[in-house]
Amino acid sequence: xxxxxxxxxxxxxxxxxxxxxxxxxxxxxxxxxxxxxxxxxxxxxxxxxxxxxxxxxxxxxxxxxxxxxxxxxxxxxxxxxxxxxxxxxxxxxxxxxxxxxxxxxxxxxxxxxxxxxxxxxxxxxxxxxxxxxxxxxxxxxxxxxxxxxxxxxxxxxxxxxxxxxxxxxxxxxxxxxxxxxxxxxxxxxxxxxxxxxxxxxxxxxxxxxxxxxxxxxxxxxxxxxxxxxxxxxxxxxxxxxxxxxxxxxxxxxxxxxxxxxxxxxxxxxxxxxxxxxxxxxxxxxxxxxxxxxxxxxxxxxxxxxxxxxxxxxxxxxxxxxxxxxxxxxxxxxxxxxxxxxxxxxxxxxxxxxxxxxxxxxxxxxxxxxxxxxxxxxxxxxxxxxxxxxxxxxxxxxxxxxxxxxxxxxxxxxxxxxxxxxxxxxxxxxxxxxxxxxxxxxxxxxxxxxxxxxxxxxxxxxxxxxxxxxxxxxxxxxxxxxxxxxxxxxxxxxxxxxxxxxxxxxxxxxxxxxxxxxxxxxxxxxxxxxxxxxxxxxxxxxxxxxxxxxxxxxxxxxxxxxxxxxxxxxxxxxxxxxxxxxxxxxxxxxxxxxxxxxxxxxxxxxxxxxxxx
Amino acid sequence: xxxxxxxxxxxxxxxxxxxxxxxxxxxxxxxxxxxxxxxxxxxxxxxxxxxxxxxxxxxxxxxxxxxxxxxxxxxxxxxxxxxxxxxxxxxxxxxxxxxxxxxxxxxxxxxxxxxxxxxxxxxxxxxxxxxxxxxxxxxxxxxxxxxxxxxxxxxxxxxxxxxxxxxxxxxxxxxxxxxxxxxxxxxxxxxxxxxxxxxxxxxxxxxxxxxxxxxxxxxxxxxxxxxxxxxxxxxxxxxxxxxxxxxxxxxxxxxxxxxxxxxxxxxxxxxxxxxxxxxxxxxxxxxxxxxxxxxxxxxxxxxxxxxxxxxxxxx
Numbered sequence: 001x002x003x004x005x006x007x008x009x010x011x012x013x014x015x016x017x018x019x020x021x022x023x024x025x026x027x028x029x030x031x032x033x034x035x036x037x038x039x040x041x042x043x044x045x046x047x048x049x050x051x052x053x054x055x056x057x058x059x060x061x062x063x064x065x066x067x068x069x070x071x072x073x074x075x076x077x078x079x080x081x082x083x084x085x086x087x088x089x090x091x092x093x094x095x096x097x098x099x100x101x102x103x104x105x106x107x108x109x110x111x112x113x114x115x116x117x118x119x120x121x122x123x124x125x126x127x128x129x130x131x132x133x134x135x136x137x138x139x140x141x142x143x144x145x146x147x148x149x150x151x152x153x154x155x156x157x158x159x160x161x162x163x164x165x166x167x168x169x170x171x172x173x174x175x176x177x178x179x180x181x182x183x184x185x186x187x188x189x190x191x192x193x194x195x196x197x198x199x200x201x202x203x204x205x206x207x208x209x210x211x212x213x214x215x216x217x218x219x220x221x222x223x224x225x226x227x228x229x230x231x232x233x234x235x236x237x238x239x240x241x242x243x244x245x246x247x248x249x250x251x252x253x254x255x256x257x258x259x260x261x262x263x264x265x266x267x268x269x270x271x272x273x274x275x276x277x278x279x280x281x282x283x284x285x286x287x288x289x290x291x292x293x294x295x296x297x298x299x300x301x302x303x304x305x306x307x308x309x310x311x312x313x314x315x316x317x318x319x320x321x322x323x324x325x326x327x328x329x330x331x332x333x334x335x336x337x338x339x340x341x342x343x344x345x346x347x348x349x350x351x352x353x354x355x356x357x358x359x360x361x362x363x364x365x366x367x368x369x370x371x372x373x374x375x376x377x378x379x380x381x382x383x384x385x386x387x388x389x390x391x392x393x394x395x396x397x398x399x400x401x402x403x404x405x406x407x408x409x410x411x412x413x414x415x416x417x418x419x420x421x422x423x424x425x426x427x428x429x430x431x432x433x434x435x436x437x438x439x440x441x442x443x444x445x446x447x448x449x450x451x452x453x454x455x456x457x458x459x460x461x462x463x464x465x466x467x468x469x470x471x472x473x474x475x476x477x478x479x480x481x482x483x484x485x486x487x488x489x490x491x492x493x494x495x496x497x498x499x500x501x502x503x504x505x506x507x508x509x510x511x512x513x514x515x516x517x518x519x520x521x522x523x524x525x526x527x528x529x530x531x532x533x534x535x536x537x538x539x540x541x542x543x544x545x546x547x548x549x550x551x552x553x554x555x556x557x558x559x560x561x562x563x564x565x566x567x568x569x570x571x572x573x574x575x576x577x578x579x580x581x582x583x584x585x586x587x588x589x590x591x592x593x594x595x596x597x598x599x600x601x602x603x604x605x606x607x608x609x610x611x612x
Numbered sequence: 613x614x615x616x617x618x619x620x621x622x623x624x625x626x627x628x629x630x631x632x633x634x635x636x637x638x639x640x641x642x643x644x645x646x647x648x649x650x651x652x653x654x655x656x657x658x659x660x661x662x663x664x665x666x667x668x669x670x671x672x673x674x675x676x677x678x679x680x681x682x683x684x685x686x687x688x689x690x691x692x693x694x695x696x697x698x699x700x701x702x703x704x705x706x707x708x709x710x711x712x713x714x715x716x717x718x719x720x721x722x723x724x725x726x727x728x729x730x731x732x733x734x735x736x737x738x739x740x741x742x743x744x745x746x747x748x749x750x751x752x753x754x755x756x757x758x759x760x761x762x763x764x765x766x767x768x769x770x771x772x773x774x775x776x777x778x779x780x781x782x783x784x785x786x787x788x789x790x791x792x793x794x795x796x797x798x799x800x801x802x803x804x805x806x807x808x809x810x811x812x813x814x815x816x817x818x819x820x821x822x823x824x825x826x827x828x829x830x831x832x833x834x835x836x837x838x839x840x841x842x843x844x845x846x847x848x849x850x851x852x853x854x855x856x857x858x859x860x861x862x863x864x865x866x867x868x869x870x871x872x873x874x875x876x877x878x879x880x881x882x883x884x885x886x887x888x889x890x891x892x893x894x895x896x897x898x899x900x901x902x903x904x905x906x907x908x909x910x911x912x913x914x915x916x917x918x919x920x921x922x923x924x925x926x927x
Contacts, residue, residue, distance in 0.1 A: 111924075116841075597920065
């Protein structure tokens with residue numbers, strides 16, 4: 001509601017603002033609105049229009065072609081107060097008054113009328129953002145670890161490289177019509193980042209004093225998921241562009257354009273075999289490297305992506321592992337102490353912290369976005385935020401003495417919930433709230449899980465905090481359920497003769513070094529998911545040995561190495577059956593309905609547009 | 613630039629206005645009846661028997677302040693009486709929205725205007741403290757009763773105050789004046805009219821409610837243009853050029869007939885009425901009893917139950 005004059009955007013901050021990144025282009029907004037008109041007049045075919053629409057970041061809404069989900073690319077997740085405020089206004093005017101942080105560092109506006117998509121794009125251009133190539137068979141938003149630049153374990157900040165790669169491939173003719181979408185993720189160290197579940201994943205590495213990357217290829221999550229393969233020991237920074245170009249060229253040339261269900265690059269790598277693919281990459285790269293023109297090489301300009309106007313403090317102390325604010329906390333701790341414990345970590349730069357803002361499955365209202373923008377201006381020396389794959393915001397370079405002020409300001413806008421860095425912060429894709437492919441309301445479920453775990457105070461149990469819960473509404477992995485300690489993906493099952501919304505539960509996934517994808521455990525009715533999670537925690541507390549954490553215990557069970565009553569997945573399945581079994585629909589009709597529905601469950605889906 | 617059209621005296625703007633100059637598309641209609649000399653001795657303007665300024669649909673701050681200083685305008689505050697009593701724009705009279713909505717007949721509305729000292733040609737500026745919708749509903753009602761010279765203040769009262777502009781606590785009363793009744797049926801629609809014109813070429817039924825309410829249920833054939841698209845953080849209505857573009861994207865032209873409705877009493881759609889008029893749409897009607905009336909009459913609605921969109925809201 002616009003009942004007060006908002007002066008925050010005119011307010012001067014102590015710190016100089018970031019410059020406009022200029023990802024967007026004004027002319028594309030006019031072209032988009034013209035195309036919508038032509039489409040409405042029947043002058044463009046539905047197929048051509050869909051392809052065009054997706055190339056420009058507008059995804060069809062669930063069973064309603066007149067509306068779009070507009071996906072705003074946030075390269076590296078880096079977003080400024082001006083951009084947050086603009087998104088607030090656009091969400092209010094053209095969407096539903098809330099915006100949504102995605103699991104790939106995009107920000108999504110749902111249920112935008114097709115006629116207004118160009119207006120959203122126009123607003124975004126003003127603050128340098130774009131939706132171009134956020135969907136469709138293109139290079140999608142380039143991700144980067146939200147700890148990049150502040151992580152104690154990183155060798156150097158990969159952000160400028162991530163930005164330069166994003167800029168190089170955006171609108172690049174070589175990736176306008178790939179066999180399928182293409183994802184590039186940067187990590188900062190082996191612990192932080194999703195580099196092992198991307199088509200190309202990169203982590204900073206050094207050989208002597210030479211900067212470079214460790215590159216992983218052919219990873220990715222979906223109906224069939226793979227962990228990326230290591231290309232070589234070390235790729236020097238002057239070979240990064242050639243390597244990425246080579247991989248995209250090979251995918252473009254050899255990728256499957258027939259079978260939409262199996263045309264991501266990971267299938268190509270899988271079918272060809274890693275060794276053969278690896279040889280192909282190395283051979284092709286030597287040619288690309290030799291023939292790359294001077295001007296092409298120059299347009300991969302990571303040096304100019306460095307924010308040289310800003311002199312942020314550098315590390316002044318020895319390496320300390322994140323998080324460092326890990327003193328034990330008891331149940332009667334103040335809400336502030338609890339929040340510091342679960343939402344704040346110290347940076348490698350002494351005296352500075354990363355503050356995480358807890359959201360429910362990535363949802364944030366327009367007025368909260370405006371409030372957050374003001375807080376960033378006042379209290380972050382970096383003058384920006386990073387959004388994270390856990391669907392929240394990380395505000396960095398916050399001075400320790402400002403933390404309580406930060407907390408108070410967050411409280412004022414209803415964003416001071418604890419639990420951001422704990423098991424309570426459940427991830428949920430948009431599910432049946434807006435997606436054509438979804439079978440279940442994973443979005444609402446994630447919020448319900450978070451609410452319950454916070455109510456029970458499970459966020460302050462440090463033995464649980466390294467565990468994650470991630471929920472997708474269908475087998476495609478937008479909720480990243482395969483890299484969760486406890487993951488769920490939605491489906492429909494016939495139980496005692498009636499259809500019920502159910503989730504397949506997975507155990508033991510992780511994207512960290514040596515991490516594995518989650519293993520299927522069993523199906524759980526949607527309305528039993530929360531009870532099942534609580535039962536798992538209960539069993540774990542009885543069964544653990546010493547200081548064993550939940551995720552370690554679960555990994556042990558996946559390997560069949562549990563050392564008490566519960567030894568393997570069959571044992572846990574049996575132990576959970578009392579919670580997961582449903583009575584008949586007449587005895588308990590509620591359990592046969594999904595969250596947010598008061599009618600009988602039916603699995604309704606339409607054709608997805610991921611593969612246009 | 614200013615919004616005044618017929619006043620000869622130049623209004624000098626203190627600050628550069630970013631709001632557009634609004635040339636009233638109905639200017640001819642309004643001036644076709646030559647402003648007559650007031651038949652009430654106590655019209656605004658203290659006996660200045662000069663030509664009354666004809667206002668556009670939106671009045672900017674500078675113009676309003678000038679006219680207040682010249683005592684050449686009646687300012688109407690539609691907030692609740694208690695709020696009015698705590699402070700209001702200088703010279704404003706209190707006409708709470710509820711009193712206008714409660715008026716069963718146009719005669720009653722005429723009485724309300726007369727009681728506030730509004731004569732046939734008195735320029736009137738209306739404001740509220742929400743985002744213009746309540747003011748718009750009152751202003752539309754005045755226009756419906758035949759008082760064409762009614763304008764919306766571009767700001768809400770809070771914005772006015774935040775700008776440090778003059779307020780007062782005095783309870784203003786003006787002598788009773790005469791207002792003739794001249795019902796403008798052309799800006800009104802009821803359910804019957806909505807049904808009669810449905811599907812006619814270049815006829816649009818515009819739903820001003822927020823997107824989630826619209827998705828849940830709406831009158832079949834309606835187009836959604838949420839009221840949230842109309843204003844900005846700084847003004848109750850956007851630039852005309854932007855509103856025009858929004859309409860054009862929906863294939864609504866100045867020649868279209870548009871019927872606006874919202875949830876229950878026509879406030880959100882009242883604001884849409886003004887936005888559309890400002891953008892040059894000649895034929896705009898307000899279905900003032902709106903969706904509540906439609907449902908009460910048992911008319912058909914379009915529902916959309918195939919998605920859980922309410923669960924996306926972070927409210």
